Amino acid sequence: MSAISTVDVGGAAPYRIEIGPGLLGDGARLAAQARGRHALLISDRHVAPLYAHGVEAALRAARPDLHLATHVMPAGESHKTLACFGEAIEALAELGATRDATVYALGGGVVGDLAGFAAACWMRGVDCVQLPTTLLSMVDSSVGGKTAVDIPQGKNLVGAFHPPRAVIADTAALRTLPARELRAGLAEVIKYGALGDPLFFQWLEAEREALLASDDHALAEAIARSCAHKAGIVERDPLEKGERALLNLGHTFGHAVEAEQGYSGDGRDALNHGEAVAVGMVLAARLSAMLGMAPDADTERLRALLDAYGLPTALPAGLAPEALLARMRLDKKNLAGRLRLVLWRGIGRAEVVPGVDEARVLDVLAG
Structure with missing residues (x-):
């Protein structure tokens, strides 16, 4: 594997950003961020067919004891809504996610924002690991802990500050980016x-x-x-x-x-x-x-x-x-x-x- 670049974000809730190719297949790296036994992988209909199976397999190989489920939402900004947020919350409930659960946000900014908001709200806050797959999400929305959904009156008007536990940016994903x-x-x-x-x-x-x-x-x-x-x-x-x-x-x-x-x-x-x-x-x-x-x-x-x-x-x-x-x-x-x-x-x-x-x-x- 090529050298990995890291950027540390300090403050009250410090975390590390890791940047490099092949990281979505690194099960040990992904699993190290899961503190408990429950994990929900949230992706969308564009990204999931490309990467969700590989991420699931890597996590299961590294953590056979992990109770892992995947929730796939519709793709696009028009679906960053309270309704889709509610479906993500229902997926966490069906998983039986406890307070030490981890949400993995696999996709672009829409997935990262919505999954991060779901993690912020479930049991008043569980861990979220951002797995950005677009350049936009790698350099912006996955970093900083701003999570939200849109309403008809405006963009990102309903949300919360919820810093991620980690950001793992696989630059190889950019090869499939339009x-x-x-x-x-x-x-x-x-x-x-x-x-x-x-x-x-x-x-x-x-x-x-x-x-x-x-x-x-x-x-x-x-x-x-x-x-x-x-x-x-x-x-x-x-x-x-x-x-x-x-x-x-x-x-x-x-x-x-x-x-x-x-x-x-x-x-x-x-x-x-x-x-x-x-x-x-x-x-x-x-x-x-x-x-x-x-x-x-x-x-x-x-x-x-x-x-x-x-x-x-x-x-x-x-x-x-x-x-x-x-x-x-x-x-x-x-x-x-x-x-x-x-x-x-x-x-x-x-x-x-x-x-x-x-x-x-x-x-x-x-x-």
């Missing part, structure tokens, strides 16, 4: 450079061809650097009281787009999460320039990089600015009814800006 999903994950990677690391941003400009070609070394480097950035911020601000909000660069705009499209980004005509974040980052940069906070040249450099990675940089047609603004008013970062957005002073210098003028936001949304 090109669109790879690009969506790279949007979140670019975000880390944009919000706080201009040298990483420059590296991403230089390594575009290798990353888009799914070069193992380049992807492992991008994942490790992204996770290290997020781990440092999460450790300092685990409950998003301050600095952690910076990780939402582009997300307030992006989440509004996803909600307005009805979370249908797993189809062809709507943006998926990474694509929506790419558009959101450009909108946040344009707003920053409009407010005199940042140079137009940095907005153009960000737009050019996202465009070079094949990501969208403009709002889809047919979305009303007023409707998007109404969605943005539900964002969890807002205070006292005023918009609180993550903007920037230029590449690598993001900051949280309270009391943003809604008229200026509408101007940006209207193009």
